[in-house]
Amino acid sequence: MKPPYEITSLILKYVSSISEKIGEVNAKYLIKTNPQLRKQNQIKTIHSSLSIEGNTLSVEQVTAILENKRVVGPQKDITEVLNALEVYKDIKYLKCHSEKDFLKAHKILMTNLIENSGKYRRKGVGIVKGLKVEHIAPPYENVPFLMKDLFKYLKDKSEISLIKSCVFHYEMEFIHPFMDGNGRMGRLWQTLILMEEYSVFEYLPFETLISKNQTEYYNSLSISDKEGKSTKFIEYMLNIIDQSLSELLENSIKKLSDENRIQIFIEIFEEEFTRKDYLIYFKDLSSATASRDLKKAVENGIISKQGDKKTTTYRKN
The missing domain is CATH 1.10.10 (Arc Repressor Mutant, subunit A)
Incomplete structure (x- = not known):
């Protein structure tokens, strides 16, 4: 069954703008000509995705870990970075349509951080913000079936990849299939879905913009939950991708x-x-x-x- 959402004029506007900017990036060979920029953007992606989850390490510390230098910081934070670097190093070998690869990526991301990394949860979970229960995830017994349906949806060729990536990200967050690591898996898998069609997304750090305004990120998830469809989240994420491409074009040309x-x-x-x-x-x-x-x-x-x-x-x- 196709997850519920509506195509709004705002969604169409962003899809058009993003497609135009991807064409410009490709025409100008911006990524191919600047390996240093690729490395910097990947570091930014890892740093931002983890900082959204409370990681305290700086961009400089993430860079130092990548270069095998000693870093002083909480062991949990260092492990998170090492695990993320491991996943992103081989990201192009992961298949976005493969549930097996999805579980494998979670195992690498969460090794030595939680028990049962790479396995769906076997308990009920709710997301609490302050004193308020923000979201109660579906019962754990339903998770394997819901995730199978979601991966079936990914194979639907009639769907626009830009929209499909946002829908998957939202639906996965809603299902909350793991005890921990759901946020970083949602962002990682959205990147992977986009990469299948557009290679630029391997190096586009859209997580940086999410981390600068996390309230809006969580609000769009919350509104979509209340409305029972991912429309608001799609609009939010496409706006983030559009802004990230604008920054990439601007910074790339300056650094050439x-x-x-x-x-x-x-x-x-x-x-x-x-x-x-x-x-x-x-x-x-x-x-x-x-x-x-x-x-x-x-x-x-x-x-x-x-x-x-x-x-x-x-x-x-």
């Missing part, structure tokens, strides 16, 4: 070297082009930076220059 920018640009512009064309393509660049890039590329023999001042044009050598 002049040589990388020129190489990316001439892959696209085989014909003659002007400085204005270059500025339209890299819209966050200043005119002075664009002029410097082009001057250096001419000096290095990558492109040649014709004309002067306003009539100047360039061509790939």
Whole structure:
């Protein structure tokens, strides 16, 4: 059975905006050309996803653990980071449609943190916020059947992946299949579902934006619970993904070297082009930076220059 939600005009707006930005990321080879950026984004993803769950380690400490340096901090927090690094290291080998891989990922994430990691809960659970019971999860006897149905839904090819990833994330949080680690599994599996269609999501740290405004994250889950459908949560998550792609585009272009920018640009512009064309393509660049890039590329023999001042044009050598 398909989980309940509605397609709103806001959802359609975000799907359109996200698709456009993914196209821009791919066209500009932003991820392929910047391995350092990939590493930084993966560290941010791990740090943010764990900090949402109360992990106290900083980005610098997570980086140090990745580089096998000694870190002083609570052992539980260090174990959480080591486990998350292990999962994200092999994330591309996990299949989003496989319930077996889902349980395997939970086992790695929660090893030495809880008993029965990698196994569905055998007790009833409720989520308490302050003195109030926020959510009572379905009885544990129903968990295996509910999760099987959810994985069947994942295989539905008629569903848009962007929406399907949000629905899975919400429904999994609602079922609450594990005693602990549900939040980080929901975010990890949403990433995996998106990665199947768009490789950029392996390196897109949308958890950073969630961690900056956790109240909104939990509110959207709570409203969806009360309404009995995931519409509000889909709108929230698509907005987060859209914002994350905007940040990625902005930061990536700033961090590209002049040589990388020129190489990316001439892959696209085989014909003659002007400085204005270059500025339209890299819209966050200043005119002075664009002029410097082009001057250096001419000096290095990558492109040649014709004309002067306003009539100047360039061509790939």
